[in-house]
Amino acid sequence: MKILGGILTVVGLITSIIFGIQAINDSESFNFLGLDIAISSANWTPLIISLAVLIIGLVMVRKK
16 A cells, blocks of 8 residues: 555656646736736646645555
């Protein structure tokens, strides 16, 4: 159980970093009346799922 939890933790951490960077980079900006306005067009679902996998993995590792 702890080995599976460790694997899930590592996979969740790596995918969270990858999808987090991708979500940050998926934003568009434009100027409106002299203001620079940024709009995020990222899909946040993969990041949420990878964070859930990370949390599940941590719970599995910490469980006795």
